[in-house]
Amino acid sequence: MPLSGLCYVGGNDFTSMTSRSITNVIWVLATGSALLGLSMLYSVFTHDFSRSIAARDTWGIVYSLFDTFLGGYFTFVGLLVWIRLSPQAVRQLLTILALMLLWSISGKFHWAPHVSPYHFLGTAASCYLFYKLAFLYCRRQLFQDEEEAGVA
Numbered sequence: 001m002p003l004s005g006l007c008y009v010g011g012n013d014f015t016s017m018t019s020r021s022i023t024n025v026i027w028v029l030a031t032g033s034a035l036l037g038l039s040m041l042y043s044v045f046t047h048d049f050s051r052s053i054a055a056r057d058t059w060g061i062v063y064s065l066f067d068t069f070l071g072g073y074f075t076f077v078g079l080l081v082w083i084r085l086s087p088q089a090v091r092q093l094l095t096i097l098a099l100m101l102l103w104s105i106s107g108k109f110h111w112a113p114h115v116s117p118y119h120f121l122g123t124a125a126s127c128y129l130f131y132k133l134a135f136l137y138c139r140r141q142l143f144q145d146e147e148e149a150g151v152a
Contacts, residue, residue: 022138023085026138030080031082033093037074038071038075039071040067040070040074044071048060048067049068077096087142090139094134094135098130102127105123
């Protein structure tokens with residue numbers, strides 16, 4: 001058996017394997033996004049919101065509403081990708097990924113008081129660059145046929 005027959009997915013070149021792999025990674029990320037959103041909604045409605053109402057904590061209520069919005073958005077994007085894989089759905093999923101990356105990196109800045117605000121701006125700019133490059137790459141690999149036909 002030739003070595004090229006081991007990677008055969010449906011095309012005769014490597015791009016079909018790449019698009020299949022990218023699609024699988026996007027579905028895994030969408031599943032993670034939906035599960036994270038559902039867990040955020042569960043946490044808000046079972047713990048945070050009721051405690052904030054009972055304690056009359058205004059900031060706790062605002063935090064609960066913000067978490068409700070984020071949980072709903074994460075769940076919506078996860079379901080959107082699973083229902084219809086489109087360039088807009090991939091864009092929303094990559095937005096979530098870039099925000100999670102920015103939050104995880106920027107959470108480390110408060111540990112070092114000597115860090116200037118320009119570090120955060122640089123991190124935000126690099127996360128945006130990651131988002132744009134990842135979206136352009138995914139769009140080229142996954143939706144090239146639709147772009148050529150003028151659909152997307």
